[in-house]
Amino acid sequence: EVQLVQSGAEVKKPGESLKISCKGAGYSFNTYWIAWVRQMPGKGLEWMGIIYPGDSDTRYSPSFQGQVTISADRSIKTAYLQWSSLKASDTAMYFCARLGNNWAQFEYWGQGALVTVSS
Amino acid sequence: QSVLTQPPSASGTPGQRVVISCSGSSSNIGSNSVNWYQQFPGTAPKLLIYNDYQRPSGVPDRFSGSKSGTSASLAISGLQSEDEADYYCAVWDDSLNGRGMFGGGTKLTVL
Numbered sequence: 001e002v003q004l005v006q007s008g009a010e011v012k013k014p015g016e017s018l019k020i021s022c023k024g025a026g027y028s029f030n031t032y033w034i035a036w037v038r039q040m041p042g043k044g045l046e047w048m049g050i051i052y053p054g055d056s057d058t059r060y061s062p063s064f065q066g067q068v069t070i071s072a073d074r075s076i077k078t079a080y081l082q083w084s085s086l087k088a089s090d091t092a093m094y095f096c097a098r099l100g101n102n103w104a105q106f107e108y109w110g111q112g113a114l115v116t117v118s119s
Numbered sequence: 120q121s122v123l124t125q126p127p128s129a130s131g132t133p134g135q136r137v138v139i140s141c142s143g144s145s146s147n148i149g150s151n152s153v154n155w156y157q158q159f160p161g162t163a164p165k166l167l168i169y170n171d172y173q174r175p176s177g178v179p180d181r182f183s184g185s186k187s188g189t190s191a192s193l194a195i196s197g198l199q200s201e202d203e204a205d206y207y208c209a210v211w212d213d214s215l216n217g218r219g220m221f222g223g224g225t226k227l228t229v230l
Contacts, residue, residue, distance in 0.1 A: 035219070037164075045156070045164065045207050047219035061218045095163055102152045102170065104209040104219045109163035 002026040004034075004096050004110035011116045012086050019082035020113045022096030029077040030054040033099040035106060036070060036081045040092040048094075050103060051079060059103075086117045123147065123208055123222035130228040136196040139225045141208030143189050147220065151211040153191040155184055156221075158205045167206070168193060195227075203229045 007021040022034065036048040049060040053072040060070070072079040079096060094113050097106035124142040131137040141153065155168040166175050168184035171191065183194045191210075195202055208222040 037221075044205075044224040045158075045209075045221040047209070047221060050219070059217065061220075062215055097163075100166075100169060102154070103211045103217075104221075105152070105154045105166065105169045106156070106164070106209075107166055107169075107175070109165070112163055 002098065002108045004098060004108055006094075006096060006110040006113045009114040009116070011118070014086060014088055014117055014119055016086050016117075017082070017084050018086055018115065019080050020094060020115065022079045022081075022110050024077045024079070024098065027098070030074055033103065034072065034079040035097045035099055035103075036068075036079075037095045037097060037106070038064075038092045039095065039112075047104070048081070050099065053077075053079065086115075088117050088119075090115060091117045122212065122220055123210065125206075125208060125222040125225045127223065128226050128228065130230055131195075131198045132230045133198055133200060135198045136194060137198055137227065139193045139195075139206050139227070141191045141193070141222050143191075143210060143212075145189060146214040147189075147210045147212040148186065148191055149189040150213060153184065153186055154209045155182075155193045156207045156209060158207065158224075164207065198229055200229045203227055 003025045033050045035050045038046040048064045051058045051070045069082045096110040098108040100107040152170045156164040158164040171186045172184040206225045
């Protein structure tokens with residue numbers, strides 16, 4: 001059974017750094033793209049970027065380029081989303097998802113990680 | 120404002136057929152596969168339709184997808200109360216070195 005298990009909820013202050021994770025299980029982690037999707041409170045879904053764990057090829061949406069870093073550690077089948085300096089506007093639910101055969105086809109989803117940034 | 124345009128809301132009564140539209144352009148819907156997602160409050164989205172019209176295993180055939188030119192549609196027939204949810208279209212866009220995008224979402228209410 002394919003599973004993506006995300007790290008837990010985080011409460012941070014503006015300016016702090018953060019790295020959240022997404023661990024894959026039940027499939028060949030290296031051979032499927034992983035995506036990160038943002039959902040701000042009461043709002044819609046936003047495609048942030050994707051990574052291919054096999055060679056760490058990464059693509060970002062222009063809206064998120066330079067704002068976050070997507071990475072992966074093949075040895076522990078885990079993808080990451082990180083911020084170097086959080087803002088209040090980063091408060092959102094973040095989902096990871098495994099892609100299928102097109103870059104907007106998210107076949108499997110993590111449970112989501114709520115990030116709250118508040119002073 | 121999303122490049123993919125969906126109506127913010129839709130509604131129907133049990134048993135009815137409802138259609139949700141997703142309007143884009145030649146660089147996204149016009150040249151790439153459309154996918155649809157269903158999301159209930161507080162939960163992760165679920166893939167409903169991929170490659171314009173294909174259904175993943177387990178998705179009832181009451182849900183169907185279609186595409187024509189730069190627009191796509193999700194149809195739900197035999198509407199049920201449990202279909203009340205948010206629905207999103209998603210597609211790859213070839214502009215700006217390529218990026219994925221979601222429509223703004225449609226909240227479906229079953230009256």
